[in-house]
Amino acid sequence: MKIKAGFTLKDICGEKVILAEGIENIDFSRMISLNETAAFLWNTLAEKGEADERELAEALCTEYDVDDETAAADVAALSRQWTEQGVVEP
Secondary structure, three states: OEEOOOEEEEEEOOEEEEEEOOHHHOOHHHOEEEOHHHHHHHHHHHHHOOOOHHHHHHHHHHHOOOOHHHHHHHHHHHHHHHHHHOOEEO
């Protein structure tokens, strides 16, 4: 998957949110709030440019004390959510 053009992670008052950039994308109802681990995965995806769920789960296991099965399930759920919200491409 990869991040769709025009979306970026911002820190707003200590909260991490995905926002659409550009005047044509201004819609504050589309702000997506992320917890610490989701923000970590977003930043990992942004740095790599493209990654599959396995790569993101491995990064999650490396960064946090989480087992492979939990990491894979969490990444799969987040991937589905981000795809449905239209901020990433499969």
